Amino acid sequence: MYHRRYVIIMRYNFGPDENICYAITDAVSDFENCRPRDLVPLQNTIDAEVLEKLFAPQFEGEAYVSFQYSNSYVSVQEALSSSG
Numbered sequence: 001m002y003h004r005r006y007v008i009i010m011r012y013n014f015g016p017d018e019n020i021c022y023a024i025t026d027a028v029s030d031f032e033n034c035r036p037r038d039l040v041p042l043q044n045t046i047d048a049e050v051l052e053k054l055f056a057p058q059f060e061g062e063a064y065v066s067f068q069y070s071n072s073y074v075s076v077q078e079a080l081s082s083s084g
Helices: 020-032 048-054
Strands: 064-069 072-077
Touching: 020 048, 020 072
Parallel strands: none
Antiparallel strands: 064 072
């Protein structure tokens, strides 16, 4: 016997002036149809300070991180912009 697994992908773009931790909390609460304050604090799941440093505008290099938060699997990656 096997169980089907479903993957639902939601894309959430956030700007350089937006706090990444708030963006993740907002995206997960939207996806799970709850209020952000109903979720466990993000820092109980991942080191928020390191996450903010990885995705800071002045960080050199590409950043990617995946983790489980609440009932969601979160992947965050730097969106590469093309300059003309």
